[in-house]
Amino acid sequence: MALTVGTMSSVRGAAEGWGPADFPITLLLVQIGLVVRGLSDTVGWWFRTYRLEEDQLVLDQGILARRRKVVPYRRLQQVDISRGPVAQLVGLAAVRFSTAGDAGSSAVTLRYLDHRQAEVLRSWLLATRDRLTEETTDGGPSRPPPPERPILALEPARLVLAAVTSTSNLILVGIALLAAVVLTGANVLIPEGPPARLVGLTTSGIFLMAFGVALGTVTTLLDTWQWELASRGDDLVSRRGLLTTRNVSLPRRRVQLVMLSDNPVRRALGVVQVSVDSAAPAGASDGARIVIPLVDRAHVADLLQTAMGTDQWVPPPLTPRTAPALRRAVLRRVVLCALLGVLLVVAWAVPGTLSDSMLAGLLVGVLVVATAIGVPWGRVAHARAGWARTGTVVSFAAGVISHVQSVQPINRIQSARTTASPFQRRVGLATCAMDVAGATGAPSLYDMDAVEARHLRQELPRRAAVAPAPMPADFEPEAESQFSVVE
Amino acid sequence: MNDAPDLDSPVGGRTDPDASVPDTPTSPGDTSATTVAVALDGSVQRLDPRIRRLWVVAPGIPLTLIAVAVAVVALVRDATGLVVAAPFVVLAVMLVLLAVWAVLRWRCWRWSVWPDAIELSYGVIVRTESLVPFHRIQQIDIRRGPLERLVGLASLEVHTAAATSDAWIPAVDEDLADPLRRALLERAGVDDAT
Numbered sequence: 001m002a003l004t005v006g007t008m009s010s011v012r013g014a015a016e017g018w019g020p021a022d023f024p025i026t027l028l029l030v031q032i033g034l035v036v037r038g039l040s041d042t043v044g045w046w047f048r049t050y051r052l053e054e055d056q057l058v059l060d061q062g063i064l065a066r067r068r069k070v071v072p073y074r075r076l077q078q079v080d081i082s083r084g085p086v087a088q089l090v091g092l093a094a095v096r097f098s099t100a101g102d103a104g105s106s107a108v109t110l111r112y113l114d115h116r117q118a119e120v121l122r123s124w125l126l127a128t129r130d131r132l133t134e135e136t137t138d139g140g141p142s143r144p145p146p147p148e149r150p151i152l153a154l155e156p157a158r159l160v161l162a163a164v165t166s167t168s169n170l171i172l173v174g175i176a177l178l179a180a181v182v183l184t185g186a187n188v189l190i191p192e193g194p195p196a197r198l199v200g201l202t203t204s205g206i207f208l209m210a211f212g213v214a215l216g217t218v219t220t221l222l223d224t225w226q227w228e229l230a231s232r233g234d235d236l237v238s239r240r241g242l243l244t245t246r247n248v249s250l251p252r253r254r255v256q257l258v259m260l261s262d263n264p265v266r267r268a269l270g271v272v273q274v275s276v277d278s279a280a281p282a283g284a285s286d287g288a289r290i291v292i293p294l295v296d297r298a299h300v301a302d303l304l305q306t307a308m309g310t311d312q313w314v315p316p317p318l319t320p321r322t323a324p325a326l327r328r329a330v331l332r333r334v335v336l337c338a339l340l341g342v343l344l345v346v347a348w349a350v351p352g353t354l355s356d357s358m359l360a361g362l363l364v365g366v367l368v369v370a371t372a373i374g375v376p377w378g379r380v381a382h383a384r385a386g387w388a389r390t391g392t393v394v395s396f397a398a399g400v401i402s403h404v405q406s407v408q409p410i411n412r413i414q415s416a417r418t419t420a421s422p423f424q425r426r427v428g429l430a431t432c433a434m435d436v437a438g439a440t441g442a443p444s445l446y447d448m449d450a451v452e453a454r455h456l457r458q459e460l461p462r463r464a465a466v467a468p469a470p471m472p473a474d475f476e477p478e479a480e481s482q483f484s485v486v487e
Numbered sequence: 488m489n490d491a492p493d494l495d496s497p498v499g500g501r502t503d504p505d506a507s508v509p510d511t512p513t514s515p516g517d518t519s520a521t522t523v524a525v526a527l528d529g530s531v532q533r534l535d536p537r538i539r540r541l542w543v544v545a546p547g548i549p550l551t552l553i554a555v556a557v558a559v560v561a562l563v564r565d566a567t568g569l570v571v572a573a574p575f576v577v578l579a580v581m582l583v584l585l586a587v588w589a590v591l592r593w594r595c596w597r598w599s600v601w602p603d604a605i606e607l608s609y610g611v612i613v614r615t616e617s618l619v620p621f622h623r624i625q626q627i628d629i630r631r632g633p634l635e636r637l638v639g640l641a642s643l644e645v646h647t648a649a650a651t652s653d654a655w656i657p658a659v660d661e662d663l664a665d666p667l668r669r670a671l672l673e674r675a676g677v678d679d680a681t
Binding site for chain 1: 603604610612613614615616617618619620622623647648649650651652653654
């Protein structure tokens with residue numbers, strides 16, 4: 001039966017295709033879907049209540065299956081406010097709370113609040129959290145909510161620069177350039193002109209890449225417009241966005257990881273992107289971090305010192321990897337380039353259009369080109385990789401096209417691993433990884449000296465219990481373990 | 488982790504599955520009532536040797552089913568004896584390879600419990616060594632599949648707040664899994680100072 005229907009509809013589809021006649025039906029279905037969603041949202045409004053209790057927030061919702069979520073104020077990790085374009089028009093806002101944990105189930109959202117009410121609610125929640133935490137640590141009197149101090153605001157020109165020089169844009173431009181080179185090469189090499197299919201493919205590819213660049217740039221700009229960073233007591237507060245505005249607050253003491261990333265263009269301009277990550281749930285990729293789109297490399301130390309209240313987060317000078325790592329970095333890239341080149345030559349030679357001497361010449365050429373690309377690439381990769389360790393943080397750096405340096409507090413390390421392939425073992429190297437709470441990948445360094453890597457693995461996770469937090473001197477430690485998931 | 492394997496250690500390395508679990512606390516300072524048969528001295532432990540059989544049998548079952556199915560199809564299509572036998576020859580070769588791999592894998596597996604951390608080392612080709620301090624332990628699962636229950640084994644999975652943390656001991660004796668978990672969790676509670 002199903003088969004018949006399928007065949008019939010496919011016959012009909014083949015005969016008529018999806019034409020304008022189908023359009024109203026599709027539109028109707030979309031409309032019905034929207035109405036149903038709107039209705040369930042409207043009805044749901046009557047069933048959605050929230051209550052602020054003395055030490056926790058209770059949210060009840062659900063029409064048929066009632067669900068209750070409880071967020072103890074003391075567990076609050078972040079409180080974000082976001083406002084979509086329509087919400088801005090009618091003066092609404094959504095408040096999202098997240099609590100620490102790796103499960104991703106511990107984020108609670110209150111939608112459709114009056115936006116002024118949302119602001120009040122947020123500052124009240126943060127103040128209450130601070131008051132409760134303080135009471136358990138020293139029992140002292142409650143202080144008034146601390147004032148907000150601006151740290152950094154990015155002007156439009158910098159935001160445009162940040163959006164344009166993103167690594168994904170560079171990759172797209174690179175592919176487009178490659179396509180252009182192929183097209184020009186084909187024009188020069190083939191006297192009767194390149195086949196129409198090749199021309200069509202490359203030009204549409206170039207247009208597609210250009211579209212991707214434009215789209216990515218505009219999206220990033222809309223997301224980061226009017227970017228501001230401030231501090232309020234122990235919290236970092238970030239505001240951004242044009243259509244959807246976001247207001248993220250992140251307690252400094254929960255910061256798990258600071259990452260500095262750049263790419264060749266940003267490096268040439270002397271700028272870097274800084275992200276500050278906390279251990280928020282896996283689903284909350286947006287709220288779990290504050291990303292500073294663009295900072296002058298020269299100002300990174302100052303900025304981190306102002307933002308974190310201490311210079312212990314400033315990336316320490318890196319120790320380079322050992323000489324075997326350099327040899328491997330070069331060798332791996334030469335081999336990779338050579339393999340790719342040989343594959344290309346073989347694919348060309350298979351139809352039998354090449355004589356043996358031409359084939360041999362091409363293979364030698366491939367080896368020369370592979371060496372010419374692989375050696376400098378490997379040397380640069382080696383020069384930009386390294387690691388460092390201070391009393392409070394450990395730092396790994398690596399990458400050529402996308403270069404990332406991580407700064408990770410030792411007292412936040414969860415566990416550590418080293419892995420070594422047979423090739424690495426033969427020359428006494430290993431990959432070292434430090435696991436960080438949450439679902440983000442562990443910062444790691446490839447081809448470290450095996451003895452050093454083993455030493456870090458054995459020592460750092462153990463020291464995590466006693467290592468001092470990279471925090472200002474007047475910082476009061478937390479009273480209890482931070483990783484309780486809200487039920 | 489290059490220490491010589493210690494096959495006579497009290498945990499996991501027992502070759503006789505019927506031997507009783509020693510029920511005296513092995514750490515000198517431990518006066519609690521719980522019987523802990525776990526040495527917290529970092530001595531090198533191996534997986535329970537019975538896991539070698541499981542590592543062959545578990546993938547062997549679907550392989551055998553596939554071989555039988557292929558042979559049946561061949562018989563139905565009136566194939567000659569050699570074609571019917573071929574899947575079983577392939578099966579035999581694969582089982583031998585699995586057995587070799589299981590022995591190698593078992594030889595490369597080491598784990599040890601220190602007073603403050605649990606440490607693993609495994610991998611035939613890519614060697615992984617992992618250290619999880621007790622104070623980060625969030626939860627420990629004991630898992631026992633049907634085959635594991637049949638031979639009396641259990642696997643222990645230690646979770647931290649990091650999704651990437653790696654502490655999974657695939658084979659300990661079933662009588663040892665619970666004391667081991669309790670010993671680890673006790674430590675996890677004591678050292679939770681951060």
